[in-house]
Amino acid sequence: MSRACLDFSIFRSLSGPRRTDGNILAAGSVLRYTCHQDPSPTTHHHTSHPVTVKRKKKRPDPCSYRKRIYRSRVAPGGLVSFEVRIRETDLHILSGTDLRQEATAAVFRYRGQLEGYIAHHPEFVTSLSPLPLDPTAPPIVKTMLAAGQAAEVGPMAAVAGAMAEYVGLDLLxxxxxxxxxxxxxxxxxxxxxxxxxxxxxxxxPLSNRVGLKIPASRMPLGICTSSGTVGHSLSLGEADAVTVLAKDTALADAVATLVGNMVQPGQGLEPALGKGSAIAGILGVVIIRGEELGAWGEVELVPLGG
Incomplete structure (x- = not known):
């Protein structure tokens, strides 16, 4: 595996005429099914000099992200599409059959496990550092504690990924x-x-312009994104997006937070990529900051039509 930093010109050179009638499967990270797409070059570990980018002092307005406007891009691709919203939990689900009742029950079940544990362990919510493993904790809590330890962050950095995977496994x-x-x-x-x-x-300018090709043979897969400029999640860095791939979705979520925290003003992307690459179980990392893009691992980059 190797690390690479790329600049936007690479993707401009690859983004010739492309058909865009492939089905978009999910967004946030936006999943696209690539049927009916004309063959075009892909980028796999290209190297170039990264671009130096001046950062805005004020964070961009994240309202569009909170409203989940990106979900309007989703075409279900033959799957049933529905949403489950329970307090802070807001899931968009694509499933082979309509399982919204089962999904709702799963969210209540895992929220109940988390809330019950937090009632007796309030530090679980507030800690920004790893907490000890607890053999008496519910399974989803154990998963988050383990992810936090692996990524050297607090367990709540893994909550969204853990909830996504646990609900997904129940639906399967x-x-x-x-x-x-x-x-x-x-x-x-x-x-x-x-x-x-x-x-x-x-x-x-790379937003929704760069894709990660994921073969069916690599699924199930966790694909988690953290940002220092978009959304409500806590990030101490300035990356526009850090996307991490792992079989363990909670681990991918926690490591995305860790890597995002390391993307600091005046520093290159290589240290953050190196940190993510050193964690067992991580398959790939992509960082976007302005016009810079850094990639490591089992990552095959493809240009999207925007």
């Missing part, structure tokens, strides 16, 4: 066949078709 057990669960840009994806995960990166 209930007969979904295929499922995509998107939880504020953190995705558990189990499809039997090749997909492309396109990255939403706020005001970056």
């Amino acid at each position: 057990a209930a007969g979904a066949g295929e499922v995509v669960v998107e939880n504020g840009g953190d995705i558990y994806c189990c499809r039997n078709q090749e997909s492309v995960a396109g990255i939403f990166a706020g005001s970056s």
Whole structure:
């Protein structure tokens, strides 16, 4: 595996005429099914000098992200599309069959486990550092604690990814066949078709222009994105998007937070990529900051039509 930094000119040179009638499967990271797409070059570990970008002092308005406007881009691709919203949990689900009742029950179940644990362990919510593993905790809590330890962050950095995967696994057990669960840009994806995960990166010119090709053989897969300029999640860095791939969706979520925290003004992307690459279980990392893009791991980059 290798690390690479790329500039926007690479993607301009690759973004010739393209058909865009492939089905978009999910967004936040936006999943696109690439049927009927004309062959075009892909970028796999290209190298170039990164571009130096001046950052805005004021964070871009994240309202469009909170309203989940990106979900309007989604075409279900033969799957049933529905949403489940319970307090802070806001899921967009694609499933082989209509399992919204089962999904709602799963969200209540796992929220109940989390809320019950937090009532006796309030530090679980507030800690920005890893907490000790707890053999008596509910399964979703154990998963988040383990992810936090691996990524050197607090366990709540893994909550969205953990919820997405746990609900997705329940739906597969209930007969979904295929499922995509998107939880504020953190995705558990189990499809039997090749997909492309396109990255939403706020005001970056690369936003929705760069995709990650994901073969069906690599699924199920967690695809999680953290941002220092978009959305409500806590990030201490300035990346427009950090997308992490892992089999463990909670781990991908926690590591996206870790890597995003390391993208600091005046520093290149290589240290952050190196940190993510050193964690066992991480398959790939992509960082977007303005016109800069850094990539490491099992990442095949493809240009999107925007």
